[in-house]
Amino acid sequence: DGGITQSPKYLFRKEGQNVTLSCEQNLNHDAMYWYRQDPGQGLRLIYYSQIVNDFQKGDIAEGYSVSREKKESFPLTVTSAQKNPTAFYLCASSMAAPNQPQHFGDGTRLSIL
Amino acid sequence: AQSVTQLDSHVSVSEGTPVLLRCNYSSSYSPSLFWYVQHPNKGLQLLLKYTSAATLVKGINGFEAEFKKSETSFHLTKPSAHMSDAAEYFCVVTPNTGFQKLVFGTGTRLLVSP
Numbered sequence: 001d002g003g004i005t006q007s008p009k010y011l012f013r014k015e016g017q018n019v020t021l022s023c024e025q026n027l028n029h030d031a032m033y034w035y036r037q038d039p040g041q042g043l044r045l046i047y048y049s050q051i052v053n054d055f056q057k058g059d060i061a062e063g064y065s066v067s068r069e070k071k072e073s074f075p076l077t078v079t080s081a082q083k084n085p086t087a088f089y090l091c092a093s094s095m096a097a098p099n100q101p102q103h104f105g106d107g108t109r110l111s112i113l
Numbered sequence: 114a115q116s117v118t119q120l121d122s123h124v125s126v127s128e129g130t131p132v133l134l135r136c137n138y139s140s141s142y143s144p145s146l147f148w149y150v151q152h153p154n155k156g157l158q159l160l161l162k163y164t165s166a167a168t169l170v171k172g173i174n175g176f177e178a179e180f181k182k183s184e185t186s187f188h189l190t191k192p193s194a195h196m197s198d199a200a201e202y203f204c205v206v207t208p209n210t211g212f213q214k215l216v217f218g219t220g221t222r223l224l225v226s227p
Contacts, residue, residue, distance in 0.1 A: 006156075040219060041219060042203065042217035042218055042219045043157075043217045044217075045214065045215075050212065058214075090156055090157070092157075098145075099145050099162070101147055101159045101162055102215060104149075104158070106154075107154065109154070
């Protein structure tokens with residue numbers, strides 16, 4: 001079945017540590033996205049990529065980094081500069097055309113040790 | 114600029130009764146609108162979408178929504194709630210052209226009692 005796979009499901013970060021969240025899709029979508037979800041705040045866009053080897057900052061990119069070396073993969077690194085990383089992180093993908101809905105993975109929950 | 118307001122943070126219904134989740138939007142452009150559902154510790158699943166065709170949109174699991182431009186609303190309804198409908202629902206707006214940056218509402222938690 002086509003879909004988006006996020007791993008790990010749960011992740012713990014120590015002080016001063018960078019951690020990387022994986023996102024893989026087999027939907028042949030050009031565009032991929034990372035969102036952060038906090039209780040009562042909906043989803044906020046961290047980074048997005050419309051094509052391989054190109055990506056753009058979203059609304060809350062500080063303390064995060066991404067790469068897009070393959071169409072299928074869009075990993076997110078939460079750096080030590082992100083002082084409040086505890087959240088639920090969602091990856092999504094879509095066709096790079098107007099009116100296309102985004103398809104979401106099942107998320108990674110990141111907590112601080 | 115675009116924004117979405119979900120008018121209720123929580124809605125409680127009894128199983129078998131109608132569901133109404135309210136959403137108002139603001140958009141400088143002709144919008145596309147979506148409703149997504151999220152079950153605990155899961156990703157978001159698309160329920161339905163409006164993209165300037167028919168104003169009454171039917172989705173999965175018996176849900177439907179009506180686009181009312183004069184009221185800038187896109188309320189989600191279902192005639193009869195089921196226990197499995199208990200979840201968080203998000204109303205989303207995006208421009209009808211160009212890059213699909215989604216703007217999310219803050220969500221409505223639907224509680225269904227037996």
